[in-house]
Amino acid sequence: MDSTLLRLLVALALGLLIGLQRGWHERHAPAGGRIAGIRTFGLLAVSGALSAALLxxxxxxIVIVTAAGITLLLGLAHWLDSREDHDVGMTTVVAxxxxxxxxxxxxxxDLSLAVASAVMVTIILHFKQTLHHALEHLSDAEIRGILQLALISVVLLPVLPNQSYGPWGALNPYEIWLLVVLIAGISLTAYFAMRLTGPGKGVLITSLLGGIASSTALTLSLAxxxxxxxxxxxxxxxILLxxxxxxxxxxxxxxxxNPQLLPxxxxxxxxMMLGCAAASLWCWRRKEPFGSINTATLATEPFKLWPALQFGALLVVIMLVAHGIRAHMGEQGLWLVAIVAGLTDVDAITLTLARMARDSISTETAVTGITLAAITxxxxxxxxxxFAGHWTLCRPLWPGLALAILLALLTLSLT
Incomplete structure (x- = not known):
């Protein structure tokens, strides 16, 4: 098949896809009562393809003039339609x-970009009610969280230099901020997952979702x-879950x-995961009668910029200390850093060692350090x-934690 004809057919298919959604959305309107339906959208895509062919x-x-003419026609049709039903939405015109x-x-x-864009446009158009419903229920703090995450990711991240600075070349601003965005994104995703699930679903569901954001913070809350x-x-x-x-x-x-570390x-x-999961199941099966528990206090807060900056500062300190110890004590000195870092946060040292394993330390050193941090x-x-709970909480908890640590040490010694 001729490549030009293929591109024309693809354009038609994309127009029909978007038109299918628009036609379904206006399916109860009488014939001739829609601004644009499946046929019109198909023709709009074909007109775009023909304009490009005439370039x-x-x-x-030709592309600019045709686009202006189409916009004028759609705008006029929308104005006439809005005079009758008073619906001033511009979605169909923009689509x-x-x-x-x-x-x-x-x-x-550029067929890949065209197809991907058409699918995304169709999805956005189809989930109108879902998106409007979500907006009605978002709080001011949640909107701020979404905007702050967008600020540190799509605005700040691209302008940061992607090269090494500082002592031992330990600091790469782009990579450090990318890791901050990674942790912040995981935390915000966990928050909304927990919010959609609802606080009344039980301690275990909250633990499952809260463990994605911060298992340490959730442990403190449950204790x-x-x-x-x-x-x-x-x-x-x-806690074990x-x-x-x-x-x-x-x-x-x-x-x-650094996916090369995974094997x-x-x-x-x-x-360690299986040890904790098995112990969690054992405790769950032997649980006491507890009735209805309100877990609203366990929900994590929406993403805030200050905790992300704190994590970035911690990451910088750990990177400097890790590279400094390696320079003066060798790779085995990093294990001491991993143990100390694991007392407060396992993510920062994990990301640091994984990054260093790409060019400056061995795989064995990185894997051992990450495992020691997880054990700590x-x-x-x-x-x-x-300290935050009671000895009665420790009796069912400590054996499960000990089992996970024992299995980790055993596995580490065999690899």
Whole structure:
């Protein structure tokens, strides 16, 4: 098939796809009562393709003039229609202009971008009610969280230099900020997942979602909750489940930064996850009668900029310390850094060692350090349960944590 004909057919198909959604949305309107339906959108895409085909003969003016004419016609049809039903929404007009431009893009040869754009436009058009419903229920703090995440990702990230600075070349502003965005994005995603699920779904569901954001913070919340709700086995099951989520999260972070570490790292992380998950199931099956528990206080806050900056500062400190120790003590000195870093945060040292393993340390050193940090952080959860909770909470919790650590050490010694 001739490539020009193929591009024309693709343009037609994209117009029909968007027109299918628009026609379905206006399916109850009488014949001739719609501004544009499936046929009109198909023709708009074909007109864009034909305009692009005439570019060599007539120049870029043909595309601009045709686009202006289509916009004028759609705008006039919308004005006449709005006089009757008082609906001033411009969605169909904008969708029609986009469809024309997609036809131009398809004929110019960028089929992948044209197809992807058409699918995204169709999805946005179809989920109108869902999007409007979500906007009605978003709080001011949640909107701020979304905007702040957009600010630090799509606005600030692209302008940061992607090269090494500072002592030992340890600091890459672009990579450091990318890791900040990664952690912030995971936390905000967990917040909305928890909010959509609802606080009344139970401690275990909250633990599952809260473990994605911060298993340590959730451990502290559940330990404090023990004073109001003395159900130690249930709370221990939640802490163990959140802890079990931490290990796949570590693997996810490593997969993003340095996937070559995964074949060596996953056995110890899988062993710890299975140990905590098995202990969580055991505690759950032996849980006390607890009735209805309100877990609203366990929901994490929407993303805020200050915690992200704190994480970035911690990441910089750990990177400098890690590179400094390596320069003076060798690679094995990094294990000391991993143990200390694991007392407060396992994400920063995980991301640091995964990054260093790409060019400055061995895979064995990075994997051992990440595992030691995970073990230390697991021990910290047991300490938090004791100091913030009660000894009765530790009795069902500590054996599960100990099992996970034992399995990690065993796996580490065999690799």
């Amino acid at each position: 060599p003969a007539l120049g870029p003016g 029609g202009l986009i469809t024309y431009l997609l036809g131009v893009l398809a004929m110019m040869g 404090r909750m023990h004073a109001q709700i003395p159900v130690p086995r249930l709370l221990a099951s939640g 959140a802890t079990a989520i931490m290990y796949p999260r570590i693997l996810l972070e490593v997969a993003v930064v 060596t790292l996953w056995p110890s992380m899988l062993a 952080n697991t021990l910290v959860k047991g300490g938090l349960a004791f």
